[in-house]
Amino acid sequence: MTAAAPFLIVGAGQAGATAAAALRSMGHGGRIVLAGDEASLPYERPPLTKAVLADAGMDGRIDIHPAGFHDAQAIELRLGAGVVAIDAARRLARFGDGSELAFGRCLIATGGRARTLPSLPPGTPHVHYVRTLADAQALRAAMAGLHSLCVLGGGFLGLEVAATARAAGLAVSVVEAAPRLLPRAVPPEFSAWLAGRAAATGVELRLGRSCTSIESKADGVALAFDDGSTLHAPLLVVAIGQTPEVALARDCGLALHPHNGGIRIDAQCRTSAPGIYAAGDCASQVQPLAGEELRLESWQSANEQARIAAAAMLGVPTEAAATPWFWSDQFGCNIQMLGLPSAATTYHLRGEAAIDGTPKFMLLGLDADHRLGYAIAVNAGGDLRPLRALVGQRIPWDPAQLRDVSIPPRQLVRDALSAAASPSLS
Ligand SMILES: Cc1cc2nc3c(=O)[nH]c(=O)nc-3n(C[C@H](O)[C@H](O)[C@H](O)COP(=O)(O)OP(=O)(O)OC[C@H]3O[C@@H](n4cnc5c(N)ncnc54)[C@H](O)[C@@H]3O)c2cc1C
Structure with a gap:
């Protein structure tokens, strides 16, 4: 060298x-x-x-x-x-x-790379994976003129494809092996809200359904499920992770x-x-x-x-990485996630998790010490922003205050910081 x-x-x-x-x-x-x-x-x-x-x-x-x-x-x-x-x-x-x-x-x-099904390698007629621009262009071209499609996988990518296809007027089915959507990323109450939202837009959800066979045919893909039901889709999008x-x-x-x-x-x-x-x-x-x-x-x-x-x-010392943050846009909602969930997190709803219209709410996840470790915001990115620096910090939050939408987020932060600084809580 x-x-x-x-x-x-x-x-x-x-x-x-x-x-x-x-x-x-x-x-x-x-x-x-x-x-x-x-x-x-x-x-x-x-x-x-x-x-x-x-x-x-x-x-x-x-x-x-x-x-x-x-x-x-x-x-x-x-x-x-x-x-x-x-x-x-x-x-x-x-x-x-x-x-x-x-x-x-x-x-x-x-x-x-997109995780593939061994029985449906990339290039299988009527089957699509989405990782690259070329993949997205091919899927878009295939969707044009179709009336329906099926998405295998109820994770973020699969749900985004489902939402986009539904907004374009296609009938959409989503098949997910787990009993709820996004099981690893969000708590059950959020999965339930999202399922309600997807269903309200007309998406058919088949949760807790495993495929027993998937076959590419001349006119689409034939799926059979563990409960004996079947589905024929002119196009299948496989979104089962990477x-x-x-x-x-x-x-x-x-x-x-x-x-x-x-x-x-x-x-x-x-x-x-x-x-x-x-x-x-x-x-x-x-x-x-x-x-x-x-x-x-x-x-x-x-x-x-x-x-x-x-x-x-370059040999330059760096500061620690920022708090993990992820977003997704689906079914007319901007969803942002801050921090990381854990099995011990308890969630507090701030706002109303409405199915229709433009809901605005947050689910705030506290650990056993009432520290904020994870937050999900729906159409509430602005409310989430003040909390960014405090995720994972040794600051106890008052759950009742977190749920009280009459207290602006910046005020919540000020109150939590001053409570943390007060001798009675130290
Ligand atoms: C469809 C889709 C939607 C997403 N939506 C969101 C979202 O809404 N919010 C969010 O936070 N994140 C989202 N993500 C995730 C985010 O885009 C990825 O985490 C990010 O792109 C990862 O960046 P990367 O550089 O690690 O990988 P990539 O962006 O995949 O880049 C890796 C590149 O390396 C190339 N490569 C691989 N091997 C070689 C080799 N041997 N030689 C040369 N080149 C090679 C690959 O072809 C590729 O071009 C999405 C991802 C996808 C696929």
Whole structure:
């Protein structure tokens, strides 16, 4: 390795593009090579199941950085160029075309791939997965002219596809093996509200239903369920989660998490190999709020880890990552989640969880010590914002006050802070 060896970023997605820009804004003057196996400029994935699916006019409007940005920042883009191997000891990367690049430091930001059903590999007629822009464009084209579709998977992506398709006038069925929607991310009362909201828009929900067979036929997909019922759908969207893309990391001997499969990184996004970092959906990191190692599949986490990794690549100490935050837009509602849920969290409703109209409410999750660990806001992002800095802090909240909508959120924060500072509670 020489002082002039470039910084290589593998994966030109959210984390990779953000890290490249951060390296420049932090003053790095050396070569930066941003390599991605997709041909498109780095783009945002959240609109794929929302605006892009609804509107072909969005296709050119989701780039992470404006046209000309990479040239202006002297970030060398190698698009459509997959890295096929990394030699961690020699700090050498090999591309699919056989070319090699010696790097000084490397960030692996390879994201994830849609989890597929072995019986329905990508390319199966009438079956779609959504991870890339090309996937979303193909699904949009397939939806045009159809009257109905079925979504397999009641997670965020599946529900967003369902909501977008329903808004476009299609009859939509959602099949979820768990007895409720979003079972890992939200408490039962929120799942129930969301199911009510989805049903009110006309979506047919089949919860707690496992498929016993799925077959692609000439005119669509035939599904059979464990209760003996069947469904024929002209189009099936499979949204059953993602798997981290860690082939490169595994092959070059980096430590992977035994359960979540992600590349293990420390608080500075360093992997087990010197000079190699990881960020985004492919990375597994201890989350202080949860007290365990997790892979957070979120836009904010990809951006945060990218900035921390860039700083670490430059040898600059960084502050701790921000509180996890995630959002979803579905069934006419903006849903935001702050913090992380735990089995011990108890929830307090602030506002009215109405099914119809434009509901505005929050579910605020307190732990046994009445500390705020998790919050869900529906059409209430503005109310959630003042609470951001206080999630996970050793501040006791008064549940009755949290539920009282006559107390503005900023006042709640002031009251909680002064209660925490008062000797009687210390
Ligand atoms: C459809 C969809 C909707 C979403 N909606 C939301 C939302 O509403 N809110 C939210 O918070 N989050 C959302 N997310 C999650 C968020 O977009 C991801 O967490 C984020 O994109 C992760 O960034 P990343 O850089 O880790 O991975 P990616 O953005 O996936 O980028 C990884 C890139 O690396 C490339 N790559 C992989 N292997 C190689 C290789 N060997 N060589 C070169 N390149 C390689 C991949 O092709 C890809 O382009 C959504 C995700 C999807 C898919």
